[in-house]
Amino acid sequence: MAVPALKIDGAEVLLDAWPEPAGEAGWARAVRARAARRLAERGAPVRRDEYWKFTDPTSLTAEPALPAALLADDEKPMLDGADQLRVVFLDGVLAPGESDALAMEGVEIRPLAEVLATDITWARELFGALEERGQVPVDRPLAALNTARATEGLAIRVTGRAPRPVHLVYRRSRPEAEALVRHLVRLEAGADLTLLESGPAAARFNSVTEVEVAAGAAFHHVRTQGRDHERRAATALFARLGEKSLLKSFTLTVNGRLTRNEHVVEFTGDEAVAHVAGACVGDGEFHHDDTVFITHDALACESRQVFKKVLRGAATGVFQGKILVKPGAQKTDGYQISQALLLDETSQFLAKPELEIYADDVVCSHGSTSGAVDEDALFYLTSRGIPRRSAEELLVLAFLDQAIAEVEDPGLGDELRERLAAWLERRRQ
Amino acid sequence: MLEISNLHVKLEEEDKAILKGVDLAVKAGEVHAIMGPNGSGKSTLSYVLAGREGYEVTDGTATLEGRDLLGLEPEERAALGLFLAFQYPVEIPGVGNMTFLRTALNAQRKARGQEELNPAAFLKLVREKAKSLHIDAEMLKRPVNVGFSGGEKKRNEILQMAVLEPRMCILDETDSGLDVDAMKLVADGVNALRGPDRAFLVITHYQRLLDHIVPDVVHIMADGRIVASGGPELALEVEMNGYADILKSVA
Numbered sequence: 196m197a198v199p200a201l202k203i204d205g206a207e208v209l210l211d212a213w214p215e216p217a218g219e220a221g222w223a224r225a226v227r228a229r230a231a232r233r234l235a236e237r238g239a240p241v242r243r244d245e246y247w248k249f250t251d252p253t254s255l256t257a258e259p260a261l262p263a264a265l266l267a268d269d270e271k272p273m274l275d276g277a278d279q280l281r282v283v284f285l286d287g288v289l290a291p292g293e294s295d296a297l298a299m300e301g302v303e304i305r306p307l308a309e310v311l312a313t314d315i316t317w318a319r320e321l322f323g324a325l326e327e328r329g330q331v332p333v334d335r336p337l338a339a340l341n342t343a344r345a346t347e348g349l350a351i352r353v354t355g356r357a358p359r360p361v362h363l364v365y366r367r368s369r370p371e372a373e374a375l376v377r378h379l380v381r382l383e384a385g386a387d388l389t390l391l392e393s394g395p396a397a398a399r400f401n402s403v404t405e406v407e408v409a410a411g412a413a414f415h416h417v418r419t420q421g422r423d424h425e426r427r428a429a430t431a432l433f434a435r436l437g438e439k440s441l442l443k444s445f446t447l448t449v450n451g452r453l454t455r456n457e458h459v460v461e462f463t464g465d466e467a468v469a470h471v472a473g474a475c476v477g478d479g480e481f482h483h484d485d486t487v488f489i490t491h492d493a494l495a496c497e498s499r500q501v502f503k504k505v506l507r508g509a510a511t512g513v514f515q516g517k518i519l520v521k522p523g524a525q526k527t528d529g530y531q532i533s534q535a536l537l538l539d540e541t542s543q544f545l546a547k548p549e550l551e552i553y554a555d556d557v558v559c560s561h562g563s564t565s566g567a568v569d570e571d572a573l574f575y576l577t578s579r580g581i582p583r584r585s586a587e588e589l590l591v592l593a594f595l596d597q598a599i600a601e602v603e604d605p606g607l608g609d610e611l612r613e614r615l616a617a618w619l620e621r622r623r624q
Numbered sequence: 625m626l627e628i629s630n631l632h633v634k635l636e637e638e639d640k641a642i643l644k645g646v647d648l649a650v651k652a653g654e655v656h657a658i659m660g661p662n663g664s665g666k667s668t669l670s671y672v673l674a675g676r677e678g679y680e681v682t683d684g685t686a687t688l689e690g691r692d693l694l695g696l697e698p699e700e701r702a703a704l705g706l707f708l709a710f711q712y713p714v715e716i717p718g719v720g721n722m723t724f725l726r727t728a729l730n731a732q733r734k735a736r737g738q739e740e741l742n743p744a745a746f747l748k749l750v751r752e753k754a755k756s757l758h759i760d761a762e763m764l765k766r767p768v769n770v771g772f773s774g775g776e777k778k779r780n781e782i783l784q785m786a787v788l789e790p791r792m793c794i795l796d797e798t799d800s801g802l803d804v805d806a807m808k809l810v811a812d813g814v815n816a817l818r819g820p821d822r823a824f825l826v827i828t829h830y831q832r833l834l835d836h837i838v839p840d841v842v843h844i845m846a847d848g849r850i851v852a853s854g855g856p857e858l859a860l861e862v863e864m865n866g867y868a869d870i871l872k873s874v875a
Contacts, residue, residue: 570677575714575768576724578674579784580702580732589727593718593767 202238213344230342260399263425287374301355325433329459345377365394382412395421438464472601484513500531506542631684644848660845703735705791775806811836831863
């Protein structure tokens with residue numbers, strides 16, 4: 196079927212908005228060219244696309260990006276800690292002066308531009324590779340744009356147990372700044388890394404991370420997306436999992452006019468585990484979309500998708516989660532749950548769970564609910580003297596907890612819980 | 625302590641009268657029991673006093689130590705010292721029992737202008753109260769009532785009562801679903817709280833709970849009214865002859 200001209204023109208606009216990267220190695224140029232061609236041929240996302248029908252991509256693709264007011268934030272930074280390697284991006288640009296030295300035992304960490312200018316085997320094998328695989332069967336045009344144009348980001352190779360988490364801190368200084376950021380992460384066999392991300396990054400943020408998790412390696416990812424009300428973000432995490440490896444990714448989203456978080460995970464080694472989770476809280480002009488595609492192409496892998504959304508004031512939540520079990524991927528254990536707590540009549544939750552299974556010895560299930568606060572629980576709490584608003588907050592936190600519980604580090608989990616409680620309380624006052 | 629006068633209540637959603645003129649006075653230090661057949665309005669009375677939504681008071685008053693209850697939010701009634709032990713305690717996944725108890729206690733203290741209890745003092749208080757009710761640390765850590773057996777839920781109600789130290793305790797069919805041992809444990813917990821400054825209203829379908837929590841006054845409720853009142857012997861009469869005889873004699 197011919198791709199509509201609207202999509203083709205849109206792709207051209209996207210590609211023209213960012214300069215073609217210069218001074219890179221031939222292999223990188225080739226990857227970029229392929230991605231650009233893919234985007235040009237397949238087109239920009241439009242509302243009529245199957246995977247964009249719940250989320251209007253216009254504000255993610257129209258040029259120029261709409262500015263977003265900077266949040267006057269007096270709080271202490273999220274996910275912060277002394278014992279981490281902090282890398283700061285200011286308006287989407289690496290800020291070495293504000294970052295720690297890019298050095299840590301068991302970890303090679305370099306600016307993306309540096310590895311794309313040279314010939315490093317692991318980077319050559321990874322850059323654009325997982326993104327390209329992830330374009331089938333569903334187009335991911337914004338990720339293709341990222342491959343074609345992004346020059347900012349980090350390339351991280353982990354050969355052992357990383358002694359500290361790597362924390363990517365995204366700060367904003369200009370209300371109109373747009374950002375295109377690309378990270379490459381490779382965990383060698385048995386390696387272990389926690390990657391933290393925090394902050395809103397830009398008025399419009401296009402972020403792609405490709406993660407290769409080799410046999411027996413573990414990748415923990417915890418992210419908070421800042422509280423800037425007007426910012427827009429389209430992020431994608433592409434991961435490929437080797438035998439007995441582990442991926443755990445959790446995202447907390449509070450505020451933001453539009454967020455589209457995609458996870459594209461592929462099991463290629465047996466007995467691997469992937470948990471993808473998210474909690475979001477939105478009030479008013481808030482649209483939050485989790486789109487997940489998990490491909491089981493190995494034996495006895497376990498996947499979990501746990502997404503919880505609390506919505507109020509005409510906010511919208513979207514969940515599109517797919518589990519694809521390929522022929523032969525026996526003993527697959529796949530599960531997804533997506534739930535929305537609607538605090539008023541005007542907010543809405545749109546969910547599209549999909550299971551596509553070509554093996555006969557698997558366990559796959561999904562659940563999706565949306566509903567109001569449980570009045571029985573509310574009465575029980577208030578009858579014990581807890582004021583109604585506090586009781587409602589307790590129930591909101593309880594609702595989100597199943598997703599937060601996916602964060603393995605108890606300290607991080609508790610920090611997320613405390614922050615959420617404080618924000619909810621502050622809004623009450 | 626608790627004064628109920630000519631209380632008329634109907635369901636908000638439909639035009640159905642449930643309470644049709646309840647009069648009841650419970651003095652400090654007393655234990656009153658309300659018995660009655662199913663559908664007589666016993667549980668409705670307890671919900672209306674605690675402030676549950678869905679009921680409309682069409683006439684009458686209810687006061688706690690002279691303060692009007694019916695215009696208050698549930699949390700305000702609790703802060704005044706009213707406590708309802710639920711017939712069906714609600715399961716609340718994700719909210720830890722300890723968090724719940726601490727939030728409740730401190731909210732009540734705050735409402736009364738008292739200082740909030742610090743975590744260490746709170747922990748000590750709860751452990752002490754939990755011990756006598758055979759509630760172990762594991763149960764305290766779990767989410768509120770989630771996965772609790774019937775007996776555990778009821779013991780948890782009594783624990784809340786012991787920690788919150790209300791002046792007026794209403795027990796709504798606390799004996800339902802309990803075996804004899806569990807009932808005795810619950811009754812012991814209630815008896816330990818009896819005192820000159822505290823009153824109890826024990827709603828029950830059967831007399832057996834009243835063997836363990838011996839009431840000062842027994843009321844029989846039928847069709848939305850209290851139709852007979854007397855001493856503990858009234859409960860025994862119900863046990864022997866059922867409600868039919870009493871209802872006939874007052875008809």
